[in-house]
Amino acid sequence: MQIKGKVYFVGAGVGERAYLTLRAEELLSRAEVLVYDALVDPQLADLVPDECLKLYVGKRGGKVSTPQDKINQLLVAYCCQGKQVVRLKSGDPLVFGRSRGEIAALQRENCNFELIPGISSVLAAPLLAGIPLTDRELSSCFAVCSGHEIKQLNWQALAKIDTLVILMGTRSLPEIVTELIDQGKDAHEPVAIIRNCSQIGQEIFWGTLTDIVSKTRGISLSPAVIVIGKVVTLGDRINQTSLSSNHLPLANKTILVTRAAEQSSKFTTLLESQGATVREMPALVITAPSSWQDLDNAIANLPNFDWLILTSANGVKYFWSRLKDVRALAGVKIAVVGKKTAATLEQYNIQPDFIPPNFVADSLVETFPESLPGKKILFPRVENGGRAVLVKELTSKGASVIEVAAYESKCPEKIDIHVWNALQHQKIDIVTFASSKTVSNFCQLVEQELKGETSLNDVLQGVAIASIGPQTSKTCHELLGRVDIEAEIYTLEGLTKAISDSCTA
Structure with a gap:
């Protein structure tokens, strides 16, 4: 059926x-x-x-x-x-x-x-601009209308309503102003135009029916909400009150989080809990490798390996997607790098045998719990490189390391338009990186938009660069020329603390 x-x-x-x-x-x-x-x-x-x-x-x-x-x-x-x-x-x-x-x-x-x-933006745009649609003294009612086909609207009736909210009306703004004044609306009636409501690039244009057209001439306003009425005068007062009441360490800071496109961000939640406004930017696209053959062959021969090393949550996810029977891991010890990798492994009810201190791969070889000579190690990793130093050091200590592609990591085709607008309009205070790959992809995506017309450093002028740890910081120095904030503990919690400390120092 x-x-x-x-x-x-x-x-x-x-x-x-x-x-x-x-x-x-x-x-x-x-x-x-x-x-x-x-x-x-x-x-x-x-x-x-x-x-x-x-x-x-x-x-x-x-x-x-x-x-x-x-x-x-x-x-x-x-x-x-x-x-x-x-x-x-x-x-x-x-x-x-x-x-x-x-x-x-x-x-x-x-x-x-x-x-x-x-x-609806009918309600949200005025609210986010601090404008009450109703007020005991200034507005007993409001009306909502579309700015399309304005000739069909009853402007005689609309001119008598305390507060008007007009959607999709910026192209018809001169005609709207003319209709209201012709029907008896006070030419000095306050007007607010809220563009990009709720976005990082939200802008508010204040004026009256007399001057709002001249104040916004030549400016691309869409998408925007137009609010007309005496309640508009309350907007600035409410906004100022709300700004002064927030005492969290990251209040009034807008932070750009670079991340994998497929992954929701725990980091965003951590930053928002400290008062930050967060914009997420997909800077990695995680996909299956070009071929599963090497990984499948390695899984078929798991009993021949002494150790399985996993250095990322993606490595865990894609390895387990090909593992048909968990019993094949009997006798194989598992080492993971990082708390997030360990947490992902725990979702499969598996506890790692070893997690290096400091949560970084560099310390794995130094603190490895067994003698490495003669040990056979399976290392599922990203297809297009990664952890070359780790493999080199394990091999130099006498281990035999078999690298297999478990997933692919690519750069998105284009930067998120909202993020690009925020960067262009200097609406970002801090940009964060939790991996070297996100740094390189971020640079690629931004330079793709710049087209050589200006430099990456110009775009990031006044923007703090925050890194999760030494390896990521090294790439930041190579590509961006600086790191302003580095986590002491190389976790998302550690990076959140470092950012909060830097903003309250």
Whole structure:
């Protein structure tokens, strides 16, 4: 019997994961097909399973867009195939979200669907600008409208409403101002335009109906929310109060965390607990190796090895994906480098026989618990190199090391657009690196955007460089010319402490 699929219309909220509902996050974690819009934060796509099919169907003014009929057909087709489909829409799916036509298409084919609310920029943008939509003295009501097709709106009625929130209206701003003034709105009525709501690059343009057009002339405002009304005057006061109340060590610091695209960041949680605003940048793409043959052959001959050395969580994950029977490890001792690697191993109910002190590979040979001459060691590692010094030192001590590719580590094709905007506008205070590969990939991605027009050092002027340990710091010095913060204990907790200490020194 064919299992029925279902389409979930999920509100993505106004930006990153922090503004996603728990229900939305749970649905993303088990989605089989993801159909998402232009204004959805790309990092939300990292929450879906690796095997999930991702389909971008964004619509942006002046750019090539996916026809609505095509989107409708996709939703119906995958639902009829029995798939669990997440239709991810920015904000709330029923606030100017074109959902009605998609729902009608599903209903015609008797397809199951469900609506999941999201935080709309209608509410979030004014709030994040410190502007209350209602106020006992200044605003007893507010109205929400779209800036598209403004001639269809009843401006005579809108001009009488205390507070107006206008979405998608920046292109029509002069006409909106003219309509309101012509219908009797005070020309000195306060106006705020909140661009990139909730993002690191969020900007607020303050003015009145008289001068807001001239103040923003020549500035690309989209995507933005326009708020018009006397409550706009309260924005600065509320923002100043909130800023002075935060005493955490990383309050008012924006930190860029470079990480693997597929991995959620425990580091982000640690930094946010200290008051930081965190932006995550995928700087590594982890995939299967070009061939499983060497790893499979090594696993088939595990009884011939004395030790298995694992130096990364990815190495553990991909090794276990090919290990068919854990009993094959009987008689083989396991050494791991790093707490994170050990924690990943524990997920498979395996305790390592040895973890070197300081959590770094350099100390593994010096403190190895057995005499190395004659020992046969299996070392699953990243395909394109890595840990060459470790292999050289083990071999020099008399061990026989068999290196096999367990996974591949690549640089993403392009830098995240939100991160690039934040770097360009000097909205990043600290950039962090937890591996040498993230340093080199970060440099590659940034220089790819610069196209030789300016230097990497110019982009990072005033930005502190934070490193998790000596090996990563060495690469920072080679490629960036400096390291400003280095963890004393080479863990994410240690790096968080080092950053916090540097900001309170």
